[in-house]
Amino acid sequence: MHSFLSLIAEEDVPQETIDDLKRKMVTRKVPKGHILLRKGDKNSKAYFVKSGCLRSYAIDEKDKEHIIMFAPEGWFISDIDTVANRNSAQLYIDAIEDSEVEILDSELINVFVASTPLALQKLNNRIAVLQKRIIMLMSATLQDRYIDFLETYPEIVQRVPQKMIASYLGVTPEALSKVRGELLKTKDEH
Amino acid sequence: MHSFLSLIAEEDVPQETIDDLKRKMVTRKVPKGHILLRKGDKNSKAYFVKSGCLRSYAIDEKDKEHIIMFAPEGWFISDIDTVANRNSAQLYIDAIEDSEVEILDSELINVFVASTPLALQKLNNRIAVLQKRIIMLMSATLQDRYIDFLETYPEIVQRVPQKMIASYLGVTPEALSKVRGELLKTKDEH
Numbered sequence: 001m002h003s004f005l006s007l008i009a010e011e012d013v014p015q016e017t018i019d020d021l022k023r024k025m026v027t028r029k030v031p032k033g034h035i036l037l038r039k040g041d042k043n044s045k046a047y048f049v050k051s052g053c054l055r056s057y058a059i060d061e062k063d064k065e066h067i068i069m070f071a072p073e074g075w076f077i078s079d080i081d082t083v084a085n086r087n088s089a090q091l092y093i094d095a096i097e098d099s100e101v102e103i104l105d106s107e108l109i110n111v112f113v114a115s116t117p118l119a120l121q122k123l124n125n126r127i128a129v130l131q132k133r134i135i136m137l138m139s140a141t142l143q144d145r146y147i148d149f150l151e152t153y154p155e156i157v158q159r160v161p162q163k164m165i166a167s168y169l170g171v172t173p174e175a176l177s178k179v180r181g182e183l184l185k186t187k188d189e190h
Numbered sequence: 191m192h193s194f195l196s197l198i199a200e201e202d203v204p205q206e207t208i209d210d211l212k213r214k215m216v217t218r219k220v221p222k223g224h225i226l227l228r229k230g231d232k233n234s235k236a237y238f239v240k241s242g243c244l245r246s247y248a249i250d251e252k253d254k255e256h257i258i259m260f261a262p263e264g265w266f267i268s269d270i271d272t273v274a275n276r277n278s279a280q281l282y283i284d285a286i287e288d289s290e291v292e293i294l295d296s297e298l299i300n301v302f303v304a305s306t307p308l309a310l311q312k313l314n315n316r317i318a319v320l321q322k323r324i325i326m327l328m329s330a331t332l333q334d335r336y337i338d339f340l341e342t343y344p345e346i347v348q349r350v351p352q353k354m355i356a357s358y359l360g361v362t363p364e365a366l367s368k369v370r371g372e373l374l375k376t377k378d379e380h
Contacts, residue, residue: 058325058328058329059329060329060330061331064329066325066328066329068321068324068325068328079321080314080317080318080321081317081318081321081322083314084311084314084315084317084318085314085315085318087318090321090322090325091321091325113310120303120310120313121274123310123313123314123317124270124273124274124275124313125274125275126317127270127271127274127313127316127317127320128270128271128274128275128277130317130320130321130324131258131269131270131271131280131281131320132271132280133324134258134320134323134324134327135248135256135258135280135281137324137327137328137360138248138256138258138327138360139248139249139250139254139256140250141251170327170328
């Protein structure tokens with residue numbers, strides 16, 4: 001099982017810092033369907049997924065869900081605006097499988113960030129992923145966006161309901177089904 | 191005129207670091223229309239806009255431009271994936287007005303990041319803006335997206351051609367024009 005601590009074990013982090021993180025970090029089981037963060041919440045945390053899968057999503061005026069990201073084992077997930085800038089959450093975060101998470105509050109996040117360049121790299125990666133997602137949303141065909149989803153989340157494609165993948169891609173399940181059919185056909189022809 | 195150095199002047203940055211940045215940082219005039227970064231470029235830099243306005247954009251398979259962000263005075267702009275992860279650029283960056291920029295290569299960015307928590311805050315802000323942009327693209331009405339554009343970029347709305355604002359919002363200039371008309375009408379009624 002993944003742990004946030006195994007992630008930093010190979011980094012040049014002082015033992016004292018590791019002990020500090022170990023002592024203060026809370027591990028929690030989160031049953032499928034449980035909501036960890038709601039829009040408007042103030043006191044946000046970052047979650048490192050040890051097992052299972054979380055997702056973040058927005059709900060629009062018509063009560064429709066739009067999935068922003070998935071977080072399977074080994075991923076961090078948070079509404080960073082609440083963590084970094086102490087704004088109210090824009091997002092919801094819930095578990096789409098029975099999951100186990102390690103909870104990092106803002107104090108622990110600061111300890112992590114100060115202790116290793118890895119934290120900065122994670123932030124840069126997050127920016128790169130978000131930037132790519134905007135480019136894809138604005139300019140790529142649905143087929144390219146689906147292929148990008150498969151490359152970003154190879155470990156969860158069999159575990160996540162099709163309607164959630166459609167919500168992540170911003171299309172109807174019917175449109176997604178059509179694209180999957182086309183891709184399978186192309187594969188068969190080669 | 192803004193300068194990257196005035197931005198960090200109020201931070202607790204050692205004089206030695208400031209001198210180092212001053213000595214190594216290159217300032218450059220960029221005429222309107224000049225392209226600073228092209229898709230596929232490897233050696234990317236971050237630009238701090240002293241005056242004028244830059245933008246980043248993607249070009250899709252049908253040669254259509256999609257504007258990712260604007261950077262008026264006081265903003266940073268880069269394709270962070272090339273800066274942080276040394277991948278090929280996905281984006282183009284050009285000047286939409288005669289501009290003057292300060293150029294930060296990866297060495298200077300590292301100096302900046304190591305010298306002050308401000309750098310981290312800038313990265314967190316960037317993540318928050320990107321996250322919000324994805325939420326808006328996926329779930330907000332065009333009217334809300336336009337209002338968000340006005341709030342994000344109050345200083346450039348009069349300076350940027352309508353067709354670029356439409357490209358940023360992911361709609362046709364006609365759809366944007368309709369929404370602007372509706373907003374003016376609502377304003378007149380109150």
